[in-house]
Amino acid sequence: MSIVVTGGAGYIGAHVVRALASSGQDVVVVDDLSTSDAGRVAGVPLHRLDLTAPGADELVADVLRESRATAVVHLAAKKQVGESVARPEWYYRQNVGGLATVLEAARRTGCDRLVFSSSAAVYGEPASGVVDETTVAAPINPYGRTKLVGEWMVQDAGRAWGLRHLSLRYFNVAGAAVPELGDPAVLNLVTLVLDHLERGRRPVLFGDDYPTPDGSCVRDYVHVADLASAHVAALDYLGRDARDVEVLDVGLGRGSSVLEVLAAVERVTGLPTAPEVAPRRPGDPARLVATARRVRETLGWEPTHDLTSMVASAWEAWRHQRDAGLEPLRAG
Numbered sequence: 001m002s003i004v005v006t007g008g009a010g011y012i013g014a015h016v017v018r019a020l021a022s023s024g025q026d027v028v029v030v031d032d033l034s035t036s037d038a039g040r041v042a043g044v045p046l047h048r049l050d051l052t053a054p055g056a057d058e059l060v061a062d063v064l065r066e067s068r069a070t071a072v073v074h075l076a077a078k079k080q081v082g083e084s085v086a087r088p089e090w091y092y093r094q095n096v097g098g099l100a101t102v103l104e105a106a107r108r109t110g111c112d113r114l115v116f117s118s119s120a121a122v123y124g125e126p127a128s129g130v131v132d133e134t135t136v137a138a139p140i141n142p143y144g145r146t147k148l149v150g151e152w153m154v155q156d157a158g159r160a161w162g163l164r165h166l167s168l169r170y171f172n173v174a175g176a177a178v179p180e181l182g183d184p185a186v187l188n189l190v191t192l193v194l195d196h197l198e199r200g201r202r203p204v205l206f207g208d209d210y211p212t213p214d215g216s217c218v219r220d221y222v223h224v225a226d227l228a229s230a231h232v233a234a235l236d237y238l239g240r241d242a243r244d245v246e247v248l249d250v251g252l253g254r255g256s257s258v259l260e261v262l263a264a265v266e267r268v269t270g271l272p273t274a275p276e277v278a279p280r281r282p283g284d285p286a287r288l289v290a291t292a293r294r295v296r297e298t299l300g301w302e303p304t305h306d307l308t309s310m311v312a313s314a315w316e317a318w319r320h321q322r323d324a325g326l327e328p329l330r331a332g
């Protein structure tokens with residue numbers, strides 16, 4: 001009996017694999033290693049396959065059968081917003097097509113539990129900056145739309161053939177459980193700032209005139225180890241007879257502004273982070289913070305890391321990557 005984790009070699013996936021293994025589960029990874037490397041899940045069975053390749057549904061079905069999978073955690077996806085705007089059809093093939101492959105294989109083999117990686121990007125630019133799962137989902141880019149379609153797909157599979165499913169809408173993920181598992185991508189604020197500092201550049205602040213206390217955008221940051229433990233709890237939830245929830249926001253329910261993140265980076269690294277101010281970017285809401293009430297009530301989940309811990313572990317991981325000679329993955 002095992003849990004199959006698609007995208008398990010990735011930044012978040014490797015943390016989910018680690019959390020499941022420490023909770024005593026056997027784990028099998030399915031990943032094409034397009035944005036990751038196998039070293040992150042050394043010792044864990046890994047099937048290298050592209051979920052969008054012809055015949056992938058049969059290959060995934062074989063993995064589910066052979067590993068006697070009781071559930072799938074589906075993280076495999078592409079996640080760059082700008083790239084999704086430039087290449088929407090490819091994003092739909094990757095994110096929607098990849099999920100269709102997994103659902104097809106799950107249905108064929110009778111594997112009836114699935115946790116889906118969704119995103120706060122489904123909220124777009126909500127009128128109120130504090131959201132919960134009753135807030136209307138209105139994504140403003142193809143990436144966010146592929147995530148919302150993914151939520152609909154797993155819900156439809158639930159109605160059609162009884163799939164037990166839960167979509168987790170991750171807010172801003174940062175940090176590392178151990179230095180070897182840091183975020184290799186320079187796409188989120190914390191790694192973007194570390195990358196700038198490393199290259200002797202000043203961080204860039206996009207907009208300092210938002211209607212927030214310090215004028216910079218406010219987001220909800222969650223430590224990747226806390227996020228991983230939410231997946232373990234989500235799988236337990238899917239084993240319950242009474243289930244009335246289909247989506248959960250996973251954030252701390254606390255907002256941090258860009259300037260507060262910069263101050264945390266300065267405290268942790270000792271490097272000056274005074275930013276260069278640039279104009280606002282289109283599609284950046286002033287504030288996007290979860291209430292995170294439902295995830296606590298439903299899963300009994302309690303995050304244990306604060307912003308300083310996220311930044312400190314991200315910095316440690318950043319230096320580890322640099323010492324290992326690994327190049328960060330910058331936006332393409």
Ligand SMILES: NC(=O)c1ccc[n+]([C@@H]2O[C@H](COP(=O)([O-])OP(=O)(O)OC[C@H]3O[C@@H](n4cnc5c(N)ncnc54)[C@H](O)[C@@H]3O)[C@@H](O)[C@H]2O)c1
Pocket residue numbers: 006007008009010011012013030031032033034035036037049050051052074075076077078079094098117118119120169170171172173188
């Ligand atoms: N990092 C964040 O802040 C964040 C926020 C919200 C949601 N998410 C979602 O979480 C999930 C994991 O994100 P991550 O940050 O770990 O990204 P990541 O790029 O590190 O991990 C994605 C993994 O999926 C694999 N993959 C991609 N396409 C594949 C395909 N066609 N077939 C097989 N494997 C494939 C990659 O090789 C990689 O290992 C994604 O679904 C992403 O959309 C991430």
